[in-house]
Amino acid sequence: MASRAASTSNAQSWFLHRITGTFLIFMLITHFWVQHYDQQTATISHDVLSTEQIENDVLPGYTPEAEAAVEARFGETAEVTPHDVVMLRLADPVYAVLWKAFNILFLIVALHHGFYGLNNVMSDYIRNPMARKTAKVLSWSLALVLFVVGTYSVLVAGW
Amino acid sequence: MAVDTIDQPAKSAASQDSRFQRYRVRTGMFAWMAHRLSGLALVAYLVVHVWGLRALTDRASFNELIAGYHAPIFKIGEFLLLAAVVYHALNGFRIVLIDFLGWSPNQKRLFWALGGVAAVLIVVGGYPTISSLIDYFFLAA
Ligand code: HEM
Ligand code: HEM
Numbered sequence: 001m002a003s004r005a006a007s008t009s010n011a012q013s014w015f016l017h018r019i020t021g022t023f024l025i026f027m028l029i030t031h032f033w034v035q036h037y038d039q040q041t042a043t044i045s046h047d048v049l050s051t052e053q054i055e056n057d058v059l060p061g062y063t064p065e066a067e068a069a070v071e072a073r074f075g076e077t078a079e080v081t082p083h084d085v086v087m088l089r090l091a092d093p094v095y096a097v098l099w100k101a102f103n104i105l106f107l108i109v110a111l112h113h114g115f116y117g118l119n120n121v122m123s124d125y126i127r128n129p130m131a132r133k134t135a136k137v138l139s140w141s142l143a144l145v146l147f148v149v150g151t152y153s154v155l156v157a158g159w
Numbered sequence: 160m161a162v163d164t165i166d167q168p169a170k171s172a173a174s175q176d177s178r179f180q181r182y183r184v185r186t187g188m189f190a191w192m193a194h195r196l197s198g199l200a201l202v203a204y205l206v207v208h209v210w211g212l213r214a215l216t217d218r219a220s221f222n223e224l225i226a227g228y229h230a231p232i233f234k235i236g237e238f239l240l241l242a243a244v245v246y247h248a249l250n251g252f253r254i255v256l257i258d259f260l261g262w263s264p265n266q267k268r269l270f271w272a273l274g275g276v277a278a279v280l281i282v283v284g285g286y287p288t289i290s291s292l293i294d295y296f297f298l299a300a
Contacts, residue, residue, distance in 0.1 A: 082225035
């Protein structure tokens, strides 16, 4: 690898890594708020389910706020399942497009930051240049697959 | 620090020495090691997370996935995930502050101050999870 080109692009990537890290603070706060703390949209409830319950298809229970919102959206008789709670956002007639855009942006930033970081760690421990290159190609291929799969799921869900 | 070391000579006596020193435990070493380990844990989580989210497109399999995440072992994992995110985010923020603002504060004090903030966030944020785990294991009839 030509050393000058390599070190210039390293400095840029290093800078970008700090930017993506800073963005992730805000995105993760939003993500945790939505998934855990917002009484209406939290996907994960405080219930702990035993193995038997899970085998018998018992679903976690949701708050009255979540139930009311699901019934208002999907009809009085709608069952309140995890999927319906998530669809409050991902199938929203107005805001779904924003949630999908947020998720895809979050996906890109997290994958970039995570896999760039992973490559830093790998090149600290893998001394052989050929092995290092292989690890790099394999890890970024995985990131690309996750980008395609993740974008597809979040776009198709609810639309 | 984790910059690409590809251009460094591989095996001079000097680099052997410095490689050895890298593993000596010093004060900043703990912060760095924990940052690295939490970062790797988050990458592992992200891979599993996005792969699992393929279920989003099918109601029944998504419900099965999320119900499974309410098993005790995953609830414990959820707490550990919170701890990893909070530590990595705050320590990362400390690194960014020092790098971008050219801040040269009392390094140790800043580290411990943010450590205190992290502890509070982990305890407050993890309280619902931990208390429902305690209910499940010790108080359930
Ligand atoms: C919450 C916001 C985050 C901030 C502020 C942040 C910040 C940082 C910073 C500044 C570094 C560079 C450390 C250095 O060069 O010494 C870093 C490294 C890293 N980050 Fe993050 N990060 C965040 C979230 C994440 C997430 C969500 C992941 C996983 C998907 C992740 C994975 C990594 C990895 C693997 C490294 C490399 C560790 C190393 O080189 O030792 N980070 N992070
Ligand atoms: C236990 C904690 C978490 C839960 C319950 C959770 C749940 C979810 C759910 C249900 C979605 C689907 C989209 C939506 O609801 O809007 C999602 C998307 C996403 N999550 Fe999480 N999440 C958690 C933690 C994390 C963490 C720590 C990260 C970062 C490393 C992360 C990164 C993402 C990304 C990037 C997406 C978008 C994926 C896509 O567009 O396909 N999540 N999460």
